[in-house]
Amino acid sequence: MKFKLFFIGIFLSILSCDAQYNNGFIKYAPAKLTSDQKAAFAKTIEGKSKSYDASEKMLTVKVSTTDYNTLLHGNLTGQLHDVRSSFWYAEDLLTQDEPESTSEAFAIIEKLISLQDTITGSKTFGLWGNYLEVSVNKMEKPDYNWADFCGVSLLNIWMGYQEKIPEPLKPQIKKAIINAAACIKKRNIGPDYTNIAVMGTYVTYMTGYLFDDKVLQTYATKRLLRFYDFTLKLKGFPEYNSSNYTLVVLDDLCRFKMHIEEPTAKKMLDELYLMVWEMIARHFHQPTAQWTGPQSRAYFSLINEAWGTSYYGLLYKASKGKIVLSSDAKEKADKIILNHQLPDKLYNYYLAPSYPRTEVDVFIPDTLQVIGTCYMAEKYNLATANRSCLWNQRRPFTAYWGSSKSPRFLQLQFLRNNYDFSSAALYTAQKENTVLGGVNLFLYGGNTHLGGDAIKSGKIKAKDFRIRLLFGRTSKKELMTLPEKENDSFSIHLDGLQFNIQFFKASFDGAVGHWEKGGNGKDAWVDYVIYSGGEKEFDLTQIKEAIWAFTFSMGSASDTFLKAKPAFDIQNNQLKATWNSLDLSVPTNLLPLGGYPKNL
Numbered sequence: 001m002k003f004k005l006f007f008i009g010i011f012l013s014i015l016s017c018d019a020q021y022n023n024g025f026i027k028y029a030p031a032k033l034t035s036d037q038k039a040a041f042a043k044t045i046e047g048k049s050k051s052y053d054a055s056e057k058m059l060t061v062k063v064s065t066t067d068y069n070t071l072l073h074g075n076l077t078g079q080l081h082d083v084r085s086s087f088w089y090a091e092d093l094l095t096q097d098e099p100e101s102t103s104e105a106f107a108i109i110e111k112l113i114s115l116q117d118t119i120t121g122s123k124t125f126g127l128w129g130n131y132l133e134v135s136v137n138k139m140e141k142p143d144y145n146w147a148d149f150c151g152v153s154l155l156n157i158w159m160g161y162q163e164k165i166p167e168p169l170k171p172q173i174k175k176a177i178i179n180a181a182a183c184i185k186k187r188n189i190g191p192d193y194t195n196i197a198v199m200g201t202y203v204t205y206m207t208g209y210l211f212d213d214k215v216l217q218t219y220a221t222k223r224l225l226r227f228y229d230f231t232l233k234l235k236g237f238p239e240y241n242s243s244n245y246t247l248v249v250l251d252d253l254c255r256f257k258m259h260i261e262e263p264t265a266k267k268m269l270d271e272l273y274l275m276v277w278e279m280i281a282r283h284f285h286q287p288t289a290q291w292t293g294p295q296s297r298a299y300f301s302l303i304n305e306a307w308g309t310s311y312y313g314l315l316y317k318a319s320k321g322k323i324v325l326s327s328d329a330k331e332k333a334d335k336i337i338l339n340h341q342l343p344d345k346l347y348n349y350y351l352a353p354s355y356p357r358t359e360v361d362v363f364i365p366d367t368l369q370v371i372g373t374c375y376m377a378e379k380y381n382l383a384t385a386n387r388s389c390l391w392n393q394r395r396p397f398t399a400y401w402g403s404s405k406s407p408r409f410l411q412l413q414f415l416r417n418n419y420d421f422s423s424a425a426l427y428t429a430q431k432e433n434t435v436l437g438g439v440n441l442f443l444y445g446g447n448t449h450l451g452g453d454a455i456k457s458g459k460i461k462a463k464d465f466r467i468r469l470l471f472g473r474t475s476k477k478e479l480m481t482l483p484e485k486e487n488d489s490f491s492i493h494l495d496g497l498q499f500n501i502q503f504f505k506a507s508f509d510g511a512v513g514h515w516e517k518g519g520n521g522k523d524a525w526v527d528y529v530i531y532s533g534g535e536k537e538f539d540l541t542q543i544k545e546a547i548w549a550f551t552f553s554m555g556s557a558s559d560t561f562l563k564a565k566p567a568f569d570i571q572n573n574q575l576k577a578t579w580n581s582l583d584l585s586v587p588t589n590l591l592p593l594g595g596y597p598k599n600l
Helices: 002-018 035-051 068-072 085-093 097-113 146-162 166-189 194-210 214-234 245-259 263-282 303-307 309-320 330-332
Strands: 058-063 078-080 355-365 371-378 380-385 387-388 397-402 408-414 425-431 435-441 459-472 490-494 497-508 516-521 524-541 548-557 567-571 575-579 582-587
Touching: 035 330, 058 085, 058 097, 078 085, 078 097, 085 425, 097 146, 097 166, 146 166, 146 194, 146 245, 166 194, 194 214, 194 245, 214 263, 214 380, 245 263, 303 309, 309 330, 355 575, 371 425, 380 425, 380 435, 380 548, 425 582, 435 575, 435 582, 459 497, 497 524, 497 575, 548 582
Parallel strands: none
Antiparallel strands: 058 078, 355 371, 371 380, 380 397, 387 425, 397 408, 408 459, 425 435, 435 548, 459 524, 490 497, 497 548, 516 524, 567 575, 575 582
């Protein structure tokens, strides 16, 4: 009997070390970092400390008029104290196991908790503002995602550093977590807002089982099931193939999986995690080491410029060192504490990919589907979405070529005053390396943002409108030839490839444009200039026709392409075109945004 009790004691001792908390639904253990991980975080802390304001216990960031969140709080700009990044900085400091860093971290946390709305009955109860300079209950458009982001940080701190938290601060952190979960529950975001749907489910699920809140437990369990059913039916996420948000979702699911014990929830999370990895792997192009399109949202066109080498570090760590895409990937990977694992069946996409091949995804399976097509060849890839818009965070028409060390890209843009115009729609049909496409405009959409600066009157001032083919990270504009006439076909030869273009129908209320080329030393471009001159007001409600229909193909310099022009006609405000076994239909008049398919 003593012998048996001895081994039970050993087992419980091991259990207490490896899983400080386990109630059969969730588990957690103190954060344990290797010396390499601590050193990596020390470098991060050193970089962030330059923008740390010790008097306010917060990091500062420079906010400009074009920043996304500027629209949320009365266009406030300048050097502001940032709430979310300050939470992350506090987490970074706690990794160092040093009294000074730990003390500073908890001082930051106490300050940030004080910024949460705790007024009972307030519409923003449990929420934080984006910046110290604007109280959350005075924001014109509060960003409710901050309850999710800040809630995750507080949970990381509560579970990873429980023994270090000063006793007077523990009830404050606990209350702030519960308040954030209440805010998330009240908002009750739908499953179509992918990264926040997962993040909010995680916060409410963990809070419910950490603090024995039966109502929250029931809510979070139902919410997880709803997201699971929705995602499996869709076979993916509405914010499809996003190099920004897919990785955020992957992190959230990995974090969820690390803490989940309940078998049914665990099975759902495992399936969702695999689905995310499949999307990432199928859209990886080994020769350029790029995340191919089409993407519903991306802040940068090159993955290494969006995430540095941390994306390659993720692949290095998740593959146990088998996938090496950057010389410093290992160092970056050590910054990632989450235990990511690349599923075995996906290794070949990185180590032994098959080219040429075409990846087709039905991203939105509505009556008017959103379909993504990506053609991958050894030297390049070309991707389109059959319907989308040209907001600056969309990537519905992209190509990549070059090498992993020096990738190049092509992006289609519609610019107003040299900034992406969100009220331009794109329609395409693609077969391998050929595309039949059309651009038009819609009414009452956004200017620089999809909805944050809606053109409610239908009138907008501009001194320049143009469609741009941006050849990113190549400065060889002198090699670009332009057509003699606006509707002629022409070819551009770069890096052993050819890019063939023709705008076969281009009209802005009957006016035709002209071609120009340019560059800035880093990128080059060819532009179809629709209007350029003095600033004037355009009343989009009065424009009868706005259509720019085109053909595009690319391939090796020696490839032969179809020379025939598209056949097309316009009837009942619809352009219908046929070319190279491709068919396309595009509205030529300006419809209200509600008259267009979802997810433009």
